[in-house]
Amino acid sequence: MDREKAIKRAEELVSKMTIEEAASQLRYDSPAIDRLGVPEYNWWNETLHGVARAGTATSFPQAIGLGATFDTELLGEIGEVCATEGRAKYNEYKENGDRDIYKGLTFWSPNVNLFRDPRWGRGQETYGEDPCLISSLAVPFIKGLQGDGEYMKTAACAKHFVVHSGPEAVRHEFNAKCSDKDLYETYMPAFEACVKEADVESIMGAYNRTNGEPCCGHSYLQDVVRDKWGFKGHIVSDCWAIRDFHERHKVTKTNEESAALALNKGCDLNCGCTYIHLMSAYKQGLITEEAIRKAAVRLFTTRYILGMFDETEFDGLTYLDVETKENIAVAKRASDESIVLLKNDGILPIDKNKTKVISVIGPNADSRACLVGNYYGTSSEYITALEGIRNAAEGDVRILYSEGCDLSLTKPDVLSREYHRLAEAEAVMKRSDLVILVIGLNETLEGEEGDQGNMYRSGDKPDLLFPKTQRKLIDKVIASGKPFITVVMAGSCMDLSVLADKSSAILQAWYPGARGGQSVGDIIFGKVNPSGKLPVTFYRDTNDLPEFEDYSMKGRTYRYLETEPLYPFGYGLTYGNMEITSVEKSGEDPKNNGLTIKADISNTGVLPTTEVIQVYMKADDANEVRNTRLVAFARVTLGAGESSSVELPVKAESFKVVNEAGERVLPEGKVSIYVGFGQPDDLTASLTGKKAFELTV
Numbered sequence: 001m002d003r004e005k006a007i008k009r010a011e012e013l014v015s016k017m018t019i020e021e022a023a024s025q026l027r028y029d030s031p032a033i034d035r036l037g038v039p040e041y042n043w044w045n046e047t048l049h050g051v052a053r054a055g056t057a058t059s060f061p062q063a064i065g066l067g068a069t070f071d072t073e074l075l076g077e078i079g080e081v082c083a084t085e086g087r088a089k090y091n092e093y094k095e096n097g098d099r100d101i102y103k104g105l106t107f108w109s110p111n112v113n114l115f116r117d118p119r120w121g122r123g124q125e126t127y128g129e130d131p132c133l134i135s136s137l138a139v140p141f142i143k144g145l146q147g148d149g150e151y152m153k154t155a156a157c158a159k160h161f162v163v164h165s166g167p168e169a170v171r172h173e174f175n176a177k178c179s180d181k182d183l184y185e186t187y188m189p190a191f192e193a194c195v196k197e198a199d200v201e202s203i204m205g206a207y208n209r210t211n212g213e214p215c216c217g218h219s220y221l222q223d224v225v226r227d228k229w230g231f232k233g234h235i236v237s238d239c240w241a242i243r244d245f246h247e248r249h250k251v252t253k254t255n256e257e258s259a260a261l262a263l264n265k266g267c268d269l270n271c272g273c274t275y276i277h278l279m280s281a282y283k284q285g286l287i288t289e290e291a292i293r294k295a296a297v298r299l300f301t302t303r304y305i306l307g308m309f310d311e312t313e314f315d316g317l318t319y320l321d322v323e324t325k326e327n328i329a330v331a332k333r334a335s336d337e338s339i340v341l342l343k344n345d346g347i348l349p350i351d352k353n354k355t356k357v358i359s360v361i362g363p364n365a366d367s368r369a370c371l372v373g374n375y376y377g378t379s380s381e382y383i384t385a386l387e388g389i390r391n392a393a394e395g396d397v398r399i400l401y402s403e404g405c406d407l408s409l410t411k412p413d414v415l416s417r418e419y420h421r422l423a424e425a426e427a428v429m430k431r432s433d434l435v436i437l438v439i440g441l442n443e444t445l446e447g448e449e450g451d452q453g454n455m456y457r458s459g460d461k462p463d464l465l466f467p468k469t470q471r472k473l474i475d476k477v478i479a480s481g482k483p484f485i486t487v488v489m490a491g492s493c494m495d496l497s498v499l500a501d502k503s504s505a506i507l508q509a510w511y512p513g514a515r516g517g518q519s520v521g522d523i524i525f526g527k528v529n530p531s532g533k534l535p536v537t538f539y540r541d542t543n544d545l546p547e548f549e550d551y552s553m554k555g556r557t558y559r560y561l562e563t564e565p566l567y568p569f570g571y572g573l574t575y576g577n578m579e580i581t582s583v584e585k586s587g588e589d590p591k592n593n594g595l596t597i598k599a600d601i602s603n604t605g606v607l608p609t610t611e612v613i614q615v616y617m618k619a620d621d622a623n624e625v626r627n628t629r630l631v632a633f634a635r636v637t638l639g640a641g642e643s644s645s646v647e648l649p650v651k652a653e654s655f656k657v658v659n660e661a662g663e664r665v666l667p668e669g670k671v672s673i674y675v676g677f678g679q680p681d682d683l684t685a686s687l688t689g690k691k692a693f694e695l696t697v
Helices: 003-015 019-022 063-069 072-095 121-125 131-146 179-185 189-196 220-228 254-264 274-283 287-305 323-340 385-393 420-432 467-479 497-502 517-524 683-687
Strands: 157-161 202-205 234-236 340-344 358-360 398-402 434-440 484-489 503-506 578-588 595-603 607-620 629-638 641-649 671-676 695-697
Touching: 003 287, 019 274, 019 287, 063 072, 063 121, 063 323, 072 131, 072 157, 121 189, 131 189, 131 358, 131 671, 157 220, 179 189, 179 202, 189 202, 202 220, 220 484, 234 287, 254 274, 274 287, 287 420, 323 517, 340 385, 358 385, 358 420, 358 517, 385 398, 385 434, 385 517, 398 671, 420 467, 434 467, 467 484, 467 497, 484 517, 503 517, 578 671, 578 695, 595 671, 607 641
Parallel strands: 157 202, 202 234, 358 398, 358 434, 434 484, 484 503
Antiparallel strands: 340 503, 578 595, 595 641, 607 629, 607 671, 671 695
16 A cells, blocks of 8 residues: 555544544554554564564574675565564464554564674674665665565564664663764664665664754654655654653653653654653643644554555465475575684584594583574574584584583582583593584673563673683683684674684674574584674774763774774685686766676685675775775675676765765765775785775776
């Protein structure tokens, strides 16, 4: 249904409501209006990496792992799977009279915030630290969720608008101070792409203030999102964020003032309880009937576009369409592509002819919790790293196992001494030819402050160190003298400085999804050739970072970094060898019209291999970012000995730089363009042995 037709139907319906009824529909838990045939509806649903919190669903890698795929086509397919399963579950629940939370068609995903600091616990929910990467992945995911049929399949939501990335502990009263340049160069682009390119149906505000205004009642909602970008959908608050206006931010004094501020600034839907005071605010003259009805019309427009009051092409979807073998195959492909090979001295893939006994050690080796991250659904099957390694070994190698230590507790058994599992780890290592160390975190140690899934234990990390228990285990593994492979399951970069020196190989597996342990095993034994790239910079430690509360981009992410990281954004190894043999550009007046990069690529290795060709830009203009910035990328797969050509369009908009006033302007002077399998920096060249090609405009 086109929007104009849906608006007319929404206007007609809302006109029949009393003002009290219209106001009641602005809550996330909207009650039924029986006399008008309006059923109750709960707007709150999640599908960050698979339909979450509503029972069985296909489980994909956490969003940060999806960021590591650099695969736009894959993100579109994942969006389609999530929409199909979400529709199927909605149909079944509705048929059984269940209209509870997490059962609707309005998904509050994706999270397109920029992961500016690795200490942020919710960074795992994002696609990484680069505006181009985030935008390029979010757009197809949203399109996959929403579909292109007569009716919208499900409604996506870009969150959390805007300038939001921790600290979690103070998010309810924090004021993020941000220059206009940083705002439009870094924090706004992904949201703009979601609106202009993906036609996202919803935007969610953030908890914090930005430059003094609370995000869920910010002037940007009207001035930028609606007026400047032309957004037509609805805006929702983060959950109980409007209550923060008077309780924490102190910009208002009462519930009524907070509700009025949010509604008058353009927030249509309240996740929380503050909009129960809308009628009181109306009676006090703080809001108008027109404002209430306008918001209600926007919300019912979405419901009509979704076909909630009609028969749709999606009505036949059932639980038989949930977690199908085809959907599981998409999830397996995603976990395969998400894992990043950071180091390999030649030990990988493991040669089963030379290795007879392997010890798998670590608190994340046989853990289900580390597979799923946060905002997850229920899988009908879980494959841990230990199980995946055992499956991939196919009985040809003896696998010994020791947990080695608790994730973070030095004394998980109150009757034992501290670190009582280390002796077992030493015993199995002694009997092994090779050690696989599986360490990291889970959502109890990094995540969202107060999120229902983490029992109020998690949030941000104080530093990048592994918990003390795991550092003790690492020391024991090193002391064993056995060659070892490290697998890290975490939602962000950890301090890998010691392991980068001592470990024979390192795999960054993120939170790889419920069956993601199989991808770990398949990569370790060479059944899958790794192809993931880092969507974030891996710093050496927090000494390389500004203060967490400082939202200036100076010194943050690869675009502004002033020190050398341990592993750079865009980096990742494979078992194969791809070469770019030549690069050329075409297009007239590229600064105004864009251009096309053509790269000739050859697989000179003996294995089928996938690489990610990346295009970076740097203008001489003083307004340019400090280093370089990603402007285009593409995944390329070639068989052994094959060659191919790849064309990468670079938009005219990509040539523009952002001045101090936040305006995008064409740069003066030369623009350098770099094409390679990573950044054009010295560290990437050193780690990969390959330098980027350079072109000039």
